[in-house]
Amino acid sequence: MAKRIEATNVSAYYGAFKAIENINLTVEPKTVTALIGPSGCGKSTFLRSINRMHEVLPGARVEGSLTIDNQDIYDRDVDVTAVRRMIGMVFQRPNPFPTMSIFENVVAGLRLNGVRKKSILEETAEKALRSANLWDEVKDRLGKPGAGLSGGQQQRLCIARTIAVEPQVVLMDEPCSALDPISTLAIEDLMFQLKDKFTIIIVTHNMQQAARVSDRTAFFSIEKTGDPGRLIEYDNTQKIFSNPSVKKTEDYITGRFG
Amino acid sequence: MGETPHRSAHAGTGGTRVTSGHDWPAGASARFAETSGNPRTPTGNGLGGGGGLPRARAFGAERAFRGLTVAAGAAVLVIIAAIAVFLIAKAVPALQANTEDFWTFEGWFPNDNPPKFGIGALAFGTVLTALLALLVAVPVALGIALYLTHYAPRRIGTGLGFVIDLLAAVPSVVFGLWGRDYLVGPVTDLSTWLNRYFGWIPIFGDGPYGNSILLGSLVLAIMVLPIITSLSREVFLQTPTANEEAALALGATRWEMLRTAVLPYGRPGIIAAVMLGLGRALGETIALALTLGSTYAISFNVLTSGGNTIAANIANRFAEANDTGRGALIASGLVLFAITLIVNITARAIIYRRREFTESAA
Numbered sequence: 366m367a368k369r370i371e372a373t374n375v376s377a378y379y380g381a382f383k384a385i386e387n388i389n390l391t392v393e394p395k396t397v398t399a400l401i402g403p404s405g406c407g408k409s410t411f412l413r414s415i416n417r418m419h420e421v422l423p424g425a426r427v428e429g430s431l432t433i434d435n436q437d438i439y440d441r442d443v444d445v446t447a448v449r450r451m452i453g454m455v456f457q458r459p460n461p462f463p464t465m466s467i468f469e470n471v472v473a474g475l476r477l478n479g480v481r482k483k484s485i486l487e488e489t490a491e492k493a494l495r496s497a498n499l500w501d502e503v504k505d506r507l508g509k510p511g512a513g514l515s516g517g518q519q520q521r522l523c524i525a526r527t528i529a530v531e532p533q534v535v536l537m538d539e540p541c542s543a544l545d546p547i548s549t550l551a552i553e554d555l556m557f558q559l560k561d562k563f564t565i566i567i568v569t570h571n572m573q574q575a576a577r578v579s580d581r582t583a584f585f586s587i588e589k590t591g592d593p594g595r596l597i598e599y600d601n602t603q604k605i606f607s608n609p610s611v612k613k614t615e616d617y618i619t620g621r622f623g
Numbered sequence: 624m625g626e627t628p629h630r631s632a633h634a635g636t637g638g639t640r641v642t643s644g645h646d647w648p649a650g651a652s653a654r655f656a657e658t659s660g661n662p663r664t665p666t667g668n669g670l671g672g673g674g675g676l677p678r679a680r681a682f683g684a685e686r687a688f689r690g691l692t693v694a695a696g697a698a699v700l701v702i703i704a705a706i707a708v709f710l711i712a713k714a715v716p717a718l719q720a721n722t723e724d725f726w727t728f729e730g731w732f733p734n735d736n737p738p739k740f741g742i743g744a745l746a747f748g749t750v751l752t753a754l755l756a757l758l759v760a761v762p763v764a765l766g767i768a769l770y771l772t773h774y775a776p777r778r779i780g781t782g783l784g785f786v787i788d789l790l791a792a793v794p795s796v797v798f799g800l801w802g803r804d805y806l807v808g809p810v811t812d813l814s815t816w817l818n819r820y821f822g823w824i825p826i827f828g829d830g831p832y833g834n835s836i837l838l839g840s841l842v843l844a845i846m847v848l849p850i851i852t853s854l855s856r857e858v859f860l861q862t863p864t865a866n867e868e869a870a871l872a873l874g875a876t877r878w879e880m881l882r883t884a885v886l887p888y889g890r891p892g893i894i895a896a897v898m899l900g901l902g903r904a905l906g907e908t909i910a911l912a913l914t915l916g917s918t919y920a921i922s923f924n925v926l927t928s929g930g931n932t933i934a935a936n937i938a939n940r941f942a943e944a945n946d947t948g949r950g951a952l953i954a955s956g957l958v959l960f961a962i963t964l965i966v967n968i969t970a971r972a973i974i975y976r977r978r979e980f981t982e983s984a985a
């Protein structure tokens with residue numbers, strides 16, 4: 366049931382400011398795709414347009430077409446909540462619900478889907494927390510507030526919350542930037558597992574991570590501040606990291622950027 | 624700040640001091656010394672310069688300010704204590720002169736000889752009108768606040784919010800007169816209707832209709848509406864965008880997002896807003912003095928003309944009161960104070976119970 370995502374001429378705006386321009390790329394089902402590029406080049410913006418979170422901001426809009434299994438997600442008739450249920454997202458900054466306990470945070474998505482049965486909730490919560498490598502740390506205090514966790518724990522809590530509802534596509538915006546190497550490895554393992562069934566797109570600033578986990582890598586960049594971000598190169602990860610066809614990509618991944 | 628040890632090895636504070644008139648900052652002098660080979664040291668005025676730690680000043684703005692705040696705090700306590708002593712001193716003789724039970728007697732004749740008065744009906748009316756007013760006002764106020772913050776286009780939201788704030792500035796006597804002279808008509812019609820179809824419920828009993836608890840409560844509701852609305856509007860605006868986005872990204876509809884992220888986050892604030900509204904409703908004087916029927920009976924029939932509250936009773940009866948009468952009214956005021964206090968403590972307790980969650984939310 367994994368989904369193919371196809372972006373055609375996608376541009377996204379914040380008011381009058383064009384943050385990304387004419388992005389064209391296809392993400393195959395059951396793959397991990399890494400988005401890399403310098404800060405401010407529009408990786409998060411592109412990611413957020415995939416599950417229609419971009420338009421939540423006042424004045425923000427998306428142009429072009431984005432399809433999931435050939436269905437236009439920006440179609441007028443499409444229920445935006447259905448899109449977001451199908452395409453889960455882990456945000457760049459951890460955002461657990463501060464009023465909810467750890468447990469309630471993890472099952473928040475299930476509750477929204479109408480799941481009420483306690484046994485199912487508990488089972489799913491444990492599974493999701495184990496996958497996010499958080500279970501051992503929180504199993505004795507599931508009733509405590511989620512905001513009382515450390516930054517890295519909060520991020521893993523948010524990952525657990527996202528995967529608990531088993532979305533077909535998982536978008537992760539720098540999920541490991543606040544994590545120690547052990548948790549980072551655990552999240553990378555998780556991505557390998559998820560890839561069996563789902564499609565994953567991850568934004569990362571960590572080249573090794575991109576090289577380790579992704580099948581395909583997209584390199585975004587901007588000419589100069591104020592310009593929209595563009596997709597410079599999109600290819601198999603191996604190719605990008607060993608023999609990129611664009612000079613700019615090579616400069617970036619070898620650290621000669623800027 | 625200060626010299627890094629290896630750089631200032633030959634220009635350090637321990638070395639030979641070549642005094643100079645220049646006011647070099649410590650770091651700059653070290654660098655200068657290094658490059659020029661002409662050791663100079665700070666003149667001692669450098670921010671991180673040598674010498675021991677300065678002593679704490681015995682007198683300074685800090686202490687003066689501290690003294691001022693302590694004095695202000697103490698003054699408040701003294702004033703409150705003085706008021707309490709005065710009120711109790713006035714109330715006690717009247718209570719002793721009372722020939723009926725203060726808590727249960729339904730009537731108010733403190734000026735008679737022997738004086739007879741009881742607080743029961745007044746306290747009942749006070750609480751009943753206030754609760755009814757909240758029952759009407761809170762859902763409406765929260766609805767308006769949610770609409771203004773999360774549904775209305777931004778400009779309409781700000782504009783309407785301003786209008787509602789204006790409503791809070793209307794003096795209560797205006798509401799009272801409006802209620803007495805205009806709203807009483809529609810409320811009488813409504814009462815007749817309610818009695819015809821829901822008369823089997825005891826609270827919708829027989830008339831005469833008009834200056835009833837219902838009228839008073841509706842006027843009160845309109846008066847507390849702007850307070851609750853504008854406070855909860857502020858509260859809702861403070862929900863972190865990240866939390867709203869988290870809910871939306873899980874596939875929540877707008878209403879589900881409000882329920883998962885906004886309302887729980889704003890809960891302590893909403894309670895505080897409701898309590899402020901309740902405080903205003905309990906203490907409201909003139910609007911109720913104008914709209915209620917001023918009777919002294921405990922009755923749940925909210926449609927019949929009648930009803931009274933402690934504050935309205937004070938306003939209505941103070942002019943005619945003799946010494947005992949004033950004492951009696953002051954005693955009733957103390958009871959109102961106690962009711963307000965209990966309400967506030969309850970509210971605190973509710974907020975406190977979920978402290979763990981709300982604190983990390985703040």
Ligand SMILES: Nc1ncnc2c1ncn2[C@@H]1O[C@H](COP(=O)(O)OP(=O)(O)OP(=O)(O)O)[C@@H](O)[C@H]1O
Pocket residue numbers: 379382384402403404405406407408409410411422457591
């Ligand atoms: N809410 C916003 N309002 C206005 N402009 C924004 C907003 N968010 C991002 N931008 C702008 O859009 C451009 C792309 O931002 P984006 O967050 O997508 O970058 P990014 O590639 O994710 O960067 P990073 O690696 O630092 O997270 C930047 O120029 C940024 O300043």
Ligand SMILES: [Mg+2]
Pocket residue numbers: 408409410457538
């Ligand atoms: Mg980003």
